[in-house]
Structure formats: C-alpha cells, structure tokens
Amino acid sequence: MEGSNMETGQNLQNQPHTEVGTARPCRSCKWQTPDPTDPHRGQCTANRHAMGGVWKRWLRDVENTTCSRHEEGKLSFRDHV
Numbered sequence: 001m002e003g004s005n006m007e008t009g010q011n012l013q014n015q016p017h018t019e020v021g022t023a024r025p026c027r028s029c030k031w032q033t034p035d036p037t038d039p040h041r042g043q044c045t046a047n048r049h050a051m052g053g054v055w056k057r058w059l060r061d062v063e064n065t066t067c068s069r070h071e072e073g074k075l076s077f078r079d080h081v
C-alpha cells in the first residue's frame with residue numbers, strides 16, 4: 001500500500017478544496033474546463049499532465065474552489081476542445 005496512497009496528508013493542498021472568496025479560483029485556472037450547462041461548475045484536468053493520464057475532477061463551484069496547482073492562463077474555449 002505504501003506509495004500508492006497519494007490522496008492523503010501532505011497532498012491535501014493539491015486537491016480541489018473549498019476556499020470561499022479565494023483569489024485563485026478554479027474559474028481563472030487554465031486547468032479548468034467549464035461545464036457548458038452550468039457556469040458555476042466545471043472539471044479540473046490538472047492531473048492529466050501530472051500523472052500522464054486523463055484525470056478529471058468535478059468542481060461544484062468554480063468561484064470558491066482552489067488548489068495549489070492553480071495556474072493562470074489564457075482561458076480559451078478553443079484550447080479545451
């Protein structure tokens with residue numbers, strides 16, 4: 001089990017988590033893909049690069065969710081297609 005448990009302890013900040021009023025919301029993060037049906041929701045695709053595989057996480061509220069992987073980038077819908 002050792003080495004396979006990536007989701008606890010020190011990696012908590014790497015996980016999407018609620019932070020009300022954060023200055024680095026998922027909304028402005030280049031890893032976020034907006035949900036076309038609900039602008040408050042989206043998906044995080046950051047781990048696609050970190051782990052080499054597609055890994056998406058639902059974001060319930062892109063304004064008040066953040067994590068330490070936040071990277072600002074030009075949000076272009078075209079780039080996400």
Ligand code: SF4
Pocket residue numbers: 015016017024025026027029030031032043044045046065066067068069070071
């Ligand atoms: S990398 Fe972090 S801040 Fe960026 S969309 Fe994913 S959870 Fe949000």
